[in-house]
Amino acid sequence: MNHIISVLVENKAGVLAKISGLFSRRGYNIESLAVGPTDDERISRITLVVDADERSVEQIIKQLYKLINVIKIQKLEPSNIVERELVLIKVNADSKTRGEIVEIVNVFRANIVDVAKKTLIIEITGSSQKVKALQDLLRPFGILELVRTGKIACTRGSKY
Amino acid sequence: MSKITGAQMIIKCLKEEGVDVAFGYPGGKVIPLYDALFDSDIRHILVRHEQCAAHAADGYARATGKTGVCIATSGPGATNLVTGIANANMDSIPIVAITGQVERSQIGTDAFQEADITGIVTPVTKHTYLVKDIKELPVAIKQAFLIASTGRPGPVLIDIPVDIQTELIDENIKVDINLTGYKPTVKGHLKQIKDAAKKIARSKKPVIFSGGGVIISGASEILQEFARTARIPVITSLMGKGSFPETDPLSLGMAGMHGTKYANLAFTECDLIIAVGVRFDDRITGKLSEFAPGAEVIHIDIDPAEIGKNIKVLIPIVGDAKTILTDLKEEYDKCIEKKETQDREEWLARVKKLKEDFPLTYDRKSNKIKPAYVVEKIYELTGGDAIICTEVGQNQMWAAQFYKYTKPRTLISSGGLGTMGFGLPASIGAKVGRPDKTVIDIAGDGSIQMVSQEFATAVSNKINIKVMLLNNGYLGMVRQWQEFFWNKRYSNTCIKESVDFVKLIEAYGGVGLRVTKKEEVEDAIKKALSIDNVVLVDFHVDCEENVYPMVAPGASISNMLESV
Ligand SMILES: Cc1ncc(C[n+]2csc(CCOP(=O)(O)OP(=O)(O)O)c2C)c(N)n1
Numbered sequence: 040m041n042h043i044i045s046v047l048v049e050n051k052a053g054v055l056a057k058i059s060g061l062f063s064r065r066g067y068n069i070e071s072l073a074v075g076p077t078d079d080e081r082i083s084r085i086t087l088v089v090d091a092d093e094r095s096v097e098q099i100i101k102q103l104y105k106l107i108n109v110i111k112i113q114k115l116e117p118s119n120i121v122e123r124e125l126v127l128i129k130v131n132a133d134s135k136t137r138g139e140i141v142e143i144v145n146v147f148r149a150n151i152v153d154v155a156k157k158t159l160i161i162e163i164t165g166s167s168q169k170v171k172a173l174q175d176l177l178r179p180f181g182i183l184e185l186v187r188t189g190k191i192a193c194t195r196g197s198k199y
Numbered sequence: 200m201s202k203i204t205g206a207q208m209i210i211k212c213l214k215e216e217g218v219d220v221a222f223g224y225p226g227g228k229v230i231p232l233y234d235a236l237f238d239s240d241i242r243h244i245l246v247r248h249e250q251c252a253a254h255a256a257d258g259y260a261r262a263t264g265k266t267g268v269c270i271a272t273s274g275p276g277a278t279n280l281v282t283g284i285a286n287a288n289m290d291s292i293p294i295v296a297i298t299g300q301v302e303r304s305q306i307g308t309d310a311f312q313e314a315d316i317t318g319i320v321t322p323v324t325k326h327t328y329l330v331k332d333i334k335e336l337p338v339a340i341k342q343a344f345l346i347a348s349t350g351r352p353g354p355v356l357i358d359i360p361v362d363i364q365t366e367l368i369d370e371n372i373k374v375d376i377n378l379t380g381y382k383p384t385v386k387g388h389l390k391q392i393k394d395a396a397k398k399i400a401r402s403k404k405p406v407i408f409s410g411g412g413v414i415i416s417g418a419s420e421i422l423q424e425f426a427r428t429a430r431i432p433v434i435t436s437l438m439g440k441g442s443f444p445e446t447d448p449l450s451l452g453m454a455g456m457h458g459t460k461y462a463n464l465a466f467t468e469c470d471l472i473i474a475v476g477v478r479f480d481d482r483i484t485g486k487l488s489e490f491a492p493g494a495e496v497i498h499i500d501i502d503p504a505e506i507g508k509n510i511k512v513l514i515p516i517v518g519d520a521k522t523i524l525t526d527l528k529e530e531y532d533k534c535i536e537k538k539e540t541q542d543r544e545e546w547l548a549r550v551k552k553l554k555e556d557f558p559l560t561y562d563r564k565s566n567k568i569k570p571a572y573v574v575e576k577i578y579e580l581t582g583g584d585a586i587i588c589t590e591v592g593q594n595q596m597w598a599a600q601f602y603k604y605t606k607p608r609t610l611i612s613s614g615g616l617g618t619m620g621f622g623l624p625a626s627i628g629a630k631v632g633r634p635d636k637t638v639i640d641i642a643g644d645g646s647i648q649m650v651s652q653e654f655a656t657a658v659s660n661k662i663n664i665k666v667m668l669l670n671n672g673y674l675g676m677v678r679q680w681q682e683f684f685w686n687k688r689y690s691n692t693c694i695k696e697s698v699d700f701v702k703l704i705e706a707y708g709g710v711g712l713r714v715t716k717k718e719e720v721e722d723a724i725k726k727a728l729s730i731d732n733v734v735l736v737d738f739h740v741d742c743e744e745n746v747y748p749m750v751a752p753g754a755s756i757s758n759m760l761e762s763v
């Protein structure tokens with residue numbers, strides 16, 4: 040089961056290593072990870088997706104809290120969040136297939152950000168499902184490269 | 200504005216933290232620090248191997264309750280500390296390790312004697328610092344001591360590049376130690392405590408399970424008051440020994456793999472465990488699914504991550520053991536006033552019967568020197584008033600089983616990591632911290648050889664510890680497992696007659712006594728205690744003696760192997 044954990048940390052050298060080290064040491068797998076400073080540059084937010092059962096996630100959160108540089112941890116409820124991932128997909132596209140690909144891209148409200156003779160680069164943001172659906176449709180054309188950011192998420196409404 | 204060097208700043212900060220002794224070993228990247236140390240009144244004990252500086256700081260911390268300090272140079276000096284740091288981490292012992300590092304400009308270049316020590320020790324420390332700006336130096340030191348000694352204590356390492364040690368800094372720089380992400384909970388949740396009191400009042404067959412956290416928190420007295428008022432028997436972990444007097448009728452001693460059979464049976468039969476500052480380690484629980492099948496659990500611990508980690512908990516209470524037990528006793532007293540408490544005489548009678556039926560024992564009639572006999576004699580002749588350190592293996596278990604611990608901080612043993620070679624340096628640290636006490640290392644012939652160079656440290660600094668060597672010619676605990684579970688194939692565990700330990704200690708300037716007959720045991724211990732020097736008594740004990748009772752690895756603790 041995938042869980043999204045949002046961690047506020049002090050923006051200091053070595054903090055990310057301490058967090059990722061904790062996961063490997065305790066035997067948990069990180070599915071994805073995104074890091075960046077918050078509005079307050081002294082604080083960074085790390086958004087982690089982990090595949091673990093409920094009990095393990097509780098233990099992960101407790102262990103994370105023990106790290107001195109960790110300020111706050113939230114386990115995000117999938118039903119009550121906006122989640123996004125940004126993916127760049129380089130796909131084969133010649134004069135015959137380009138039109139079809141552009142149509143698909145439009146349906147998904149994705150963007151074409153680079154056009155070359157034999158390839159296109161498509162940028163899509165959205166939930167993992169949306170990204171996966173596009174990926175499935177583009178695969179027959181030949182995906183040459185796929186680069187994704189980790190998932191980021193925000194709780195809906197005024198709660199934070 | 201007067202300026203001092205970074206090295207002088209380190210000394211100044213250490214003094215502010217009340218440090219009066221440090222254990223360490225110099226090298227290229229701490230020469231400035233050692234130069235500043237030369238002028239200071241901090242006592243520096245020069246060990247002979249950095250691992251032992253960490254162990255000595257650890258032993259000092261366990262004996263005194265203060266934070267121990269150790270120092271090493273960069274690279275190999277720092278990596279030599281690792282075992283000692285990991286050991287302190289497993290047993291929640293406050294130490295601050297200071298290491299030298301290559302110049303800032305050299306970091307990351309594989310410079311001579313560079314090691315990424317903060318990276319290496321991150322998994323085995325509570326926190327680490329790599330100081331990259333001299334202004335951070337006093338902050339790091341102040342925070343390090345705070346973090347090491349509060350909440351669930353543990354080791355903190357501060358890595359200080361050598362060019363920071365020589366850089367100048369304003370002596371009176373203001374230090375702000377704002378730690379946003381660090382606020383250990385001290386006071387327990389009152390509603391949980393009330394629920395716990397009621398649960399305990401209704402329990403017919405409760406036990407208290409007391410661990411190292413009780414000693415760290417200074418909760419031993421209140422624990423005793425509570426246990427006696429509520430009439431609840433007390434089981435300890437190895438780390439909890441000394442938190443409740445083992446001479447008390449309510450004491451069931453230590454549970455687990457080599458615990459008392461009566462403690463293990465009491466766990467198996469009880470209906471409620473009140474666990475305090477203890478983490479249900481696998482050496483205690485045996486097969487988890489069969490551990491204490493009829494028991495509900497109240498778990499008091501300052502580390503929320505320990506609660507529910509291994510076993511299911513009914514009432515968790517996060518906070519400091521002493522604070523919580525004080526509140527809990529108050530709530531429980533109310534239950535007594537309202538006459539809501541169960542009568543426990545039947546349970547206490549049952550527990551008493553278990554104690555009578557399954558005492559710890561050994562072949563007392565044997566003419567050989569039984570290790571248990573030696574430990575019993577040490578107990579008798581010290582009046583139970585010594586600080587006992589142990590090595591790891593059979594010697595450790597006999598020291599735990601046959602000496603009765605009645606006060607906190609009187610047993611110093613490597614619990615979580617099980618580090619052979621811990622006892623000798625730890626006893627050095629303990630004696631430095633408690634010079635008023637008799638400090639004894641109950642040792643094994645294998646373990647002591649991992650650290651025997653520290654006899655030099657002890658003798659040259661007149662740290663007059665007594666080593667009682669249970670010399671069985673084997674890596675005994677491993678041999679015991681080979682005997683029980685590997686068809687007596689003693690692969691690489693026989694170390695018989697490899698060393699003349701009397702000559703060895705004499706070579707270092709200490710005193711050695713050899714004991715080969717049972718009748719000599721008592722006199723040798725008396726003599727060792729009376730000599731004003733480091734003494735090693737080489738007891739040639741029964742070679743193939745085993746530690747009983749024993750729970751086979753992975754088995755239920757209700758099912759113990761006993762001697763025939
Ligand atoms: C550093 C280290 N290496 C290996 C072990 C594994 N080990 C546990 S007990 C033991 C034997 C200890 O021998 P000795 O010190 O003679 O004690 P005895 O069991 O004979 O009393 C060994 C090798 C350990 N605990 N620590």
Ligand SMILES: [Mg+2]
Nearest residue numbers: 643644673675
């Ligand atoms: Mg031995």
